[in-house]
Amino acid sequence: MFKINDNYLKLPGSYLFSTIGKKVNAYAAQNPDKKIIRLGIGDVTQPLAPAIIKALHGAVDEMAQAETFKGYAPDLGYEFLRKAIADNDYKARGCEIAADEIFVSDGAKCDAGNIQEIFSGDNKIAVCDPVYPVYVDTNVMAGRTGVYDSAKEVWSDVIYMPCVAENHFAPELPKEAPDLIYLCFPNNPTGSTITKSQLQEWVDYANKVGAVIIYDAAYEAYISEEDVPHTIYECEGARSCAIELRSFSKNAGFTGVRLGFTVIPKDLKCGEVTLHSLWARRHGTKYNGAPYIVQRAGEAVYSEDGKAQLKQQVAYYMNNAKYILEGLKSAGYTVSGGVNAPYIWLKAPNGMTSWEFFDYLLEKANVVGTPGSGFGPSGETYFRLTAFGSYENTVEAVDRIKAL
Secondary structure, three states, rough: OOOOOOHHHOOOOOOOHHHHHHHHHHHHHOOOOOEEEOOOOOOOOOOOOHHHHHHHHHHHHHHOOOOOOOOOOOOOOOOHHHHHHHHHHHHHHHHOOHHHHHEEEEOOOHHHHHHHOOOOOOOEEEEEEEEHHHHHHHHHOOOOOOOOEEOOOOOOOEEEEEHHHHOOOOOOOOOOOEEEEEEEEOOOOOOOOOHHHHHHHHHHHHHHHEEEEEEEEHHHHHHOOOOOOOOOHOOOOOOEEEEEEEEEEHHHOOOOOOOEEEEEEOOOEOOOEEEHHHHHHHHHHHHOOOOOOHHHHHHHHOOOHHHHHHHHHHHHHHHHHHHHHHHHOOOOOEEEEEEOOOOOEEOOOOOOHHHHHHHHHHHHEEOOOOEEEHHHHHOOOEEEEOOOOOHHHHHHHHHHOOOO
């Protein structure tokens, strides 16, 4: 008789954003006259930039002609896109990343979940707390996290690195040495960042203890301050200890188009085995590549028109972030983030739990956010709002909250 992977049965409840969706849909069904403003899920709202639309149309036309038709993509992705990524995201910043160290995919979420497959099941993981749920949940599915303590909402074999107000929502080096370290900066959900010197400490630490850093840089386009690194490869020694995940979702609005990439330098080894070769084997076996038309759209992100247009889009969302940040501060909320990231992290008022504040905002202001506890135990009593709505809805949502 067949058996299931019973690690899935260890997962508490459903995926965070599925739970939120069910609660919001139930409220909307009971209150059809209410205008609900959603600032919970980090989904973009602005249309694709003209340069990207032009590239998509051009690629579609190519697919209509036998001479230019494309079938399966190369395992790593098309050379034109990988070269554009290497030149613009890395070489332009003085980082030594070659095109053949870049693996094109359909998004950073998939890569964040799949990357753990190339590591042994007995590796110990360390995560920021609070953290993007995919990092922990996919390691639960792999049987790497031990036993779940429902009272404390922690896993026995996971090293949690609290990111709280006292340390400015930036993790400290763990006392117990991990094998895999998940870092995300600018951070989701807190919107926090660390300086280049702080990130260098993590790189030095990982090389010292023999750990691998899985670095999620999905929000690097939103960095506005100096001395905040855009990539971990700005740090000396990162090529021998770091894997970087990137996405086109938030910098170019590709949440519905799907495109991302993972960087694995060939210097990153376990003994004589390169992680690059393992990921290439996994990639070639389980994945047929992002569509040609989408990769052409990705190439347009790095065109002069694309860069200018996307800079405007990022500015649009960060203007929303500024309105949320300043508006809630003026209303007496304790707020952070929103400067180098499109997320605002606020303290729930009056001793409310995260879910109590979620229900309160939904019922009293018809505004949806994300409970901080869904990102980990240190997120309890906190709440995340996103800047990805329209400016008009953002203003209305903040004004509703201020009026409570």
